[in-house]
Amino acid sequence: MPTTVLIADDQHLVRAGFRSLLRRGRDLSVVGEASTGDEAVRAARELRPDVILMDIRMPGMDGITATGKILAAQPTKIIILTTFETDEYVFAALAAGASGFLTKEIDPEGLRSAVRVVAGGDALLSPSVTRRVVGQFAHRPVPAAGRPGGDRLSVLTDREREVVRLVATGLSNDEIAARLVISPLTAKTHVTRAIAKLGVRDRVQLVIVAYEDGLVGN
Structure with missing residues (x-):
């Protein structure tokens, strides 16, 4: 059975590009698309994809909120899509339960490989990408999601x-x-x-x- 994927991004060209790249993998199947967080939540509930590619900034409900809502209702895997230069909420998205993150400039095989890795149950924490995230957040307050007391x-x-x-x-x-x-x-x-x-x-x-x-x- 192929790994099913839902693409959530407010840019049509981004969705089309990812759809085309994923369909070149015989073991991957794009089962739906969403242009808003609300649409992503509905599509996830109806289609129950194995993996969701989730943009952070979308009209209405953002990708972070959508991630939390989806994962509270069903056991899917969510990969956050980020541009790093403008997205300031990657850490919060991961705290909401996302399994990893990708830049929108990822190469074709890297995209397909990332979906397979996450679908297989592993976290997508590429060292090179992680260093960029760490560099971005090292001197910022941790988002308020959680922050439990004690060591x-x-x-x-x-x-x-x-x-x-x-x-x-x-x-x-x-x-x-x-x-x-x-x-x-x-x-x-x-x-x-x-x-x-x-x-x-x-x-x-x-x-x-x-x-x-x-x-x-x-």
């Missing part, structure tokens, strides 16, 4: 805390392994254990916890 990171070992900090700065498992002089498998194990101990969904949520609890940023 959730206290359940981690010192090494696990260090690994989480490196994840939040955009390093891959291989890069973390090189930095800490450990094997990539050991780095992956530390990440997996941190995710389990903190009760978060994926690497994206690890980044959010790291920022909200002051491990990095600000």
Whole structure:
């Protein structure tokens, strides 16, 4: 069965471009489009796609609100579309439950690969893209979504805390392994254990916890 995709963006040319690129993947199927957040919520409920490509800025309901509403009602995967130069709400969108983010300048194979990665249950946290997001948000207040009290990171070992900090700065498992002089498998194990101990969904949520609890940023 092909992976089904819903494209939500207020620009017709962007939707058409993504639709064309995705349809070149035989294992991918575009089942619908939406030009507003409200349309995205309705289309997600009716079509129940595996993955949604969600723009942030759309008329009426924005992509962040739509992301929260959709994920509160059904278990789909949402990838945020951003231009980085103008979008200031990527962190809030990820906090709302998105599985990752893409720039609208992504190359064709990168787009198809991203959809497959997220559909397979992994977070789309490309180190190169993460560094750009980290650079944008490092000196800004964390959005008010959540911000729980207490140090959730206290359940981690010192090494696990260090690994989480490196994840939040955009390093891959291989890069973390090189930095800490450990094997990539050991780095992956530390990440997996941190995710389990903190009760978060994926690497994206690890980044959010790291920022909200002051491990990095600000």
